[in-house]
Amino acid sequence: xxxxxxxxxxxxxxxxxxxxxxxxxxxxxxxxxxxxxxxxxxxxxxxxxxxxxxxxxxxxxxxxxxxxxxxxxxxxxxxxxxxxxxxxxxxxxxxxxxxxxxxxxxxxxxxxxxxxxxxxxxxxxxxxxxxxxxxxxxxxxxxxxxxxxxxxxxxxxxxxxxxxxxxxxxxxxxxxxxxxxxxxxxxxxxxxxxxxxxxxxxxxxxxxxxxxxxxxxxxxxxxxxxxxxxxxxxxxxxxxxxxxxxxxxxxxxxxxxxxxxxxxxxxxxxxxxxxxxxxxxxxxxxxxxxxxxxxxxxxxxxxxxxxxxxxxxxxxxxxxxxxxxxxxxxxxxxxxxxxxxxxxxxxxxxxxxxxxxxxxxxxxxxxxxxxxxxxxxxxxxxxxxxxxxxxxxxxxxxxxxxxxxxxxxxxxxxxxxxxxxxxxxxxxxxxxxxxxxxxxxxxxxxxxxxxxxxxxxxxxxxxxxxxxxxxxxxxxxxxxxxxxxxxxxxxxxxxxxxxxxxxxxxx
Amino acid sequence: xxxxxxxxxxxxxxxxxxxxxxxxxxxxxxxxxxxxxxxxxxxxxxxxxxxxxxxxxxxxxxxxxxxxxxxxxxxxxxxxxxxxxxxxxxxxxxxxxxxxxxxxxxxxxxxxxxxxxxxxxxxxxxxxxxxxxxxxxxxxxxxxxxxxxxxxxxxxxxxxxxxxxxxxxxxxxxxxxxxxxxxxxxxxxxxxxxxxxxxxxxxxxxxxxxxxxxxxxxxxxxxxxxxxxxxxxxxxxxxxxxxxxxxxxxxxxxxxxxxxxxxxxxxxxxxxxxxxxxxxxxxxxxxxxxxxx
Numbered sequence: 001x002x003x004x005x006x007x008x009x010x011x012x013x014x015x016x017x018x019x020x021x022x023x024x025x026x027x028x029x030x031x032x033x034x035x036x037x038x039x040x041x042x043x044x045x046x047x048x049x050x051x052x053x054x055x056x057x058x059x060x061x062x063x064x065x066x067x068x069x070x071x072x073x074x075x076x077x078x079x080x081x082x083x084x085x086x087x088x089x090x091x092x093x094x095x096x097x098x099x100x101x102x103x104x105x106x107x108x109x110x111x112x113x114x115x116x117x118x119x120x121x122x123x124x125x126x127x128x129x130x131x132x133x134x135x136x137x138x139x140x141x142x143x144x145x146x147x148x149x150x151x152x153x154x155x156x157x158x159x160x161x162x163x164x165x166x167x168x169x170x171x172x173x174x175x176x177x178x179x180x181x182x183x184x185x186x187x188x189x190x191x192x193x194x195x196x197x198x199x200x201x202x203x204x205x206x207x208x209x210x211x212x213x214x215x216x217x218x219x220x221x222x223x224x225x226x227x228x229x230x231x232x233x234x235x236x237x238x239x240x241x242x243x244x245x246x247x248x249x250x251x252x253x254x255x256x257x258x259x260x261x262x263x264x265x266x267x268x269x270x271x272x273x274x275x276x277x278x279x280x281x282x283x284x285x286x287x288x289x290x291x292x293x294x295x296x297x298x299x300x301x302x303x304x305x306x307x308x309x310x311x312x313x314x315x316x317x318x319x320x321x322x323x324x325x326x327x328x329x330x331x332x333x334x335x336x337x338x339x340x341x342x343x344x345x346x347x348x349x350x351x352x353x354x355x356x357x358x359x360x361x362x363x364x365x366x367x368x369x370x371x372x373x374x375x376x377x378x379x380x381x382x383x384x385x386x387x388x389x390x391x392x393x394x395x396x397x398x399x400x401x402x403x404x405x406x407x408x409x410x411x412x413x414x415x416x417x418x419x420x421x422x423x424x425x426x427x428x429x430x431x432x433x434x435x436x437x438x439x440x441x442x443x444x445x446x447x448x449x450x451x452x453x454x455x456x457x458x459x460x461x462x463x464x465x466x467x468x469x470x471x472x473x474x475x476x477x478x479x480x481x482x483x484x485x486x487x488x489x490x491x492x493x494x495x496x497x498x499x500x501x502x503x504x505x506x507x
Numbered sequence: 508x509x510x511x512x513x514x515x516x517x518x519x520x521x522x523x524x525x526x527x528x529x530x531x532x533x534x535x536x537x538x539x540x541x542x543x544x545x546x547x548x549x550x551x552x553x554x555x556x557x558x559x560x561x562x563x564x565x566x567x568x569x570x571x572x573x574x575x576x577x578x579x580x581x582x583x584x585x586x587x588x589x590x591x592x593x594x595x596x597x598x599x600x601x602x603x604x605x606x607x608x609x610x611x612x613x614x615x616x617x618x619x620x621x622x623x624x625x626x627x628x629x630x631x632x633x634x635x636x637x638x639x640x641x642x643x644x645x646x647x648x649x650x651x652x653x654x655x656x657x658x659x660x661x662x663x664x665x666x667x668x669x670x671x672x673x674x675x676x677x678x679x680x681x682x683x684x685x686x687x688x689x690x691x692x693x694x695x696x697x698x699x700x701x702x703x704x705x706x707x708x709x710x711x712x713x714x715x716x717x718x719x720x721x722x723x724x725x726x727x728x729x730x731x732x733x734x735x736x737x738x739x740x741x742x743x744x745x746x747x748x749x750x751x752x753x754x755x756x757x758x759x760x761x762x763x764x765x766x767x768x769x770x771x772x773x774x775x776x777x778x779x780x781x782x783x784x785x786x787x788x789x790x791x792x793x794x795x796x797x798x799x800x
Contacts, residue, residue, distance in 0.1 A: 039655075042754070045572045052528070052572065128544045128574070130528040133537035180575060199583040200746025201657045226655045226744040230639055234654040238646040389759045392526040413530065430535055 034242075035220040036488070036500060039232040041246040043200060043225040048183040049167030050121050050129055058165075059104050059245070059498040060203055060223050065104065065167035065188035068115060069160060073493050073502055076322065076415065078160050082115065082168050082189075083148070084357050088450065091155045094258075096148045104170045105193045112143035117171035119150070127179070134162050155446045157455060161414035191216045191501040201225060205500075216501045236261060236483055243484040245498070248363070249309040255483045263483050265311055265490040269322040270411040270478035272312070274298070274370065275424065277404050278434045278471050284354055285404045289347040291470040294405070295333040297340035297377040303369050304476050312476035317463050318410070318420060320477040325417025325446070325459035330467050332474070340377040353380035355403035359391035362407050370407070381405075396430050409478055415495070417459045418447055425462075425471055434471035514768045515558060515761075519606035520550055524571050524759035545571060554599045558765070567769070568762030570755075573748035576764040582750070585770075591740070594667035599674040600725060606675070607682020608714070611690060612705060622679070629676030638669040638742035655744035666743040670736050674728050681724050685717035689784055692716075726782030733778065734771040 044060045045052035070081035080086075083096040102110040119141040122129045137159070140151045174182045186194050191213065192205040206220040224241060226232045229251050235241035237258065252263045274294070276285040283379065284290050297335060304312040316332030319325065346351050354374075358367045364385070371381040386394065386401060395402045408431075412419025426443050427435040439462055446458035466472070480496055490503040525542045530797045546557075561568060566578045602624045606626070610619045632640075645665060647656035689695065690713060698708050735749030744750075748767060755763040786793050 046574065048574075051574055125540055125544055126543060130533075130541065131530070132540060133533035135528055136534075136537055183574065198582070198657070200587070200750060201744065224656060224744065225746075227750070228742050228744070231642065231655050231742055231744060234639075234642045238650055238654050240646070240653055240655065244778050388757065389527060391525065393523050396526060408721070430533070430538075 039241040039244040063192040116143040248479040272475040275472040293340040293343035313481040315474040327463040357403040567766040595670035598671035603678025606679040611686030729780040
């Protein structure tokens with residue numbers, strides 16, 4: 001019925017349409033060879049890698065710039081990149097030797113001083129970089145000949161992991177142009193050169209044939225910003241886009257039947273979890289037995305199979321196996337509603353009611369599934385959905401008045417337990433609603449030493465405490481989901497990077 | 508100024524841009540440093556006074572997220588909104604008034620009955636529905652037109668039809684009602700008695716007399732469209748003010764939101780003023796009445 005009406009309606013506009021179709025022109029984005037078109041959900045906030053640190057920005061700019069270090073796409077090991085080698089001189093001092101054969105797109109050579117400038121620029125408070133916190137452990141950074149020396153405040157086990165994210169900018173060009181102009185017309189040394197940024201709509205890049213790693217196979221790329229998922233799917237189906245990112249499990253179901261398309265997925269270091277308010281006196285979740293009861297009451301496997309359609313791996317703790325420090329020996333919690341009821345009975349809280357705070361940024365179906373599971377064991381759940389900015393303000397408020405339970409998906413970008421456990425569970429940190437001096441001691445000890453064995457031991461201790469005290473329940477390891485034309489050869493990996501140089505057109 | 512004040516306080520009291528900007532594992536100390544650099548740690552009344560001081564100098568500030576002057580950002584986006592608004596307006600005015608006139612003239616005939624379903628569809632279907640249906644047909648099935656983006660005239664067609672589909676219906680209804688009222692007036696009978704045909708009567712006499720309510724509606728519609736069409740712009744990834752507004756609000760990019768609100772208010776007032784001027788041109792009696800009063 002709807003469709004026939006639509007046809008009639010379209011007839012009405014036919015004359016107008018025909019006129020426009022034939023009069024209209026849209027020029028091809030770049031050259032004659034096929035340019036890779038990528039649909040992102042939101043526009044890059046900036047192309048200056050010293051500024052905004054969000055996926056939509058670095059998905060684009062990491063193709064324009066080279067990073068100091070790199071992760072091997074397969075093994076995820078940290079490997080040399082702009083720095084050809086490095087050594088730890090003492091507890092606090094690191095030296096990086098910079099390659100001599102890298103040139104920026106404007107022809108100038110990349111020097112050690114450019115690397116030091118890239119770090120010091122972020123550390124300069126007046127630059128207002130949201131990335132400041134990633135590097136605030138650095139006390140000094142100096143260049144001499146081809147060596148960059150970095151000193152940290154305390155021994156830092158995560159320094160190298162952070163430097164994987166450091167893009168090197170050309171000092172001379174940035175100083176000549178100023179920050180604002182540099183952001184609009186970025187010059188890097190990466191495999192792709194910046195061409196044009198149509199604000200709000202798209203960014204064009206073209207291959208840097210002189211890149212030190214060799215000429216990239218794909219001649220150019222257009223990153224398009226398409227906030228609506230259904231529109232991104234239409235773009236892919238109509239051939240306007242070759243790859244679309246930021247999909248969910250329901251989106252990709254519809255694409256699987258299309259023979260010309262492929263669904264690409266990869267487990268990431270993002271972990272989904274439920275976190276309890278263990279500090280507020282009026283919260284039923286202050287009692288450890290209530291927290292344990294909830295942990296036993298949730299059917300995590302059902303959530304992963306039915307809601308995520310299998311795009312998730314169950315985890316036993318709030319960390320994924322991809323991160324350093326993951327402890328496979330932790331017992332975790334099985335689905336056991338009877339045990340949950342018994343624990344509630346012991347706690348004398350059989351008909352308890354709790355508040356679940358959430359924001360539209362999280363999958364509401366998961367929140368509702370948890371509500372349903374808890375109702376089965378006699379826990380009433382009131383869902384309180386607030387807008388993201390208010391959500392952050394409320395849950396991060398030291399007053400801890402946000403409710404009793406919340407859902408989250410966490411990634412620290414360093415693939416290290418430190419970046420997850422400290423912000424979520426250490427006493428007094430931003431996201432923590434838990435306080436335990438033994439846990440703090442273990443986390444502090446692991447944070448200030450670079451010896452891997454000692455660190456693993458401390459994290460093992462930490463996970464034991466987390467298993468006993470249950471300040472949170474690990475739910476699953478999250479997947480990235482994207483879809484692409486079958487012509488494209490690409491395998492997304494756990495670090496959620498988007499390096500066009502790793503992609504190819506099939507012959 | 509009233510609008511700016513409301514927006515200023517509503518925004519500042521409802522969320523903290525710094526929390527949205529920093530990586531999730533940033534510490535409180537790191538956030539305080541950024542907050543200080545952005546001037547957000549000062550008392551609210553000082554920020555408020557400063558906002559108006561800067562405003563009086565024409566400085567609307569820098570976007571927190573993009574780190575660029577907000578006026579530059581609006582200047583880039585506004586032309587897209589204008590382009591989309593004008594195209595949608597053209598389609599809706601031409602189609603809406605045409606259907607309205609035809610329905611009035613052929614009242615109760617088969618022609619009117621044929622148009623009724625379109626009016627109903629236009630009134631019932633929300634923009635996201637019309638938009639997605641158009642994309643499925645013209646982009647995915649026929650591959651005639653691009654589904655998203657803003658490159659060339661081709662990409663303007665689907666969003667403008669989507670946007671217009673909402674106002675075609677209301678314009679057609681208003682036109683029809685006013686035409687019917689005018690067609691029963693004495694001057695129409697006189698004209699008929701003098702032997703004038705229907706086309707001549709409608710074009711030379713009735714439209715001018717039925718014009719004022721239509722102009723009012725078109726004026727309101729224009730102001731609305733120029734403020735940015737959030738849903739349509741989102742579906743078609745059209746980089747206009749609507750999309751920018753949503754992004755700025757979600758990021759609590761205070762200076763950008765304030766500038767957009769101010770800008771859209773000025774446009775609203777300007778368009779309403781122009782509409783009033785248009786009344787005088789269409790119907791000279793309005794001016795005379797004012798003068799005699």
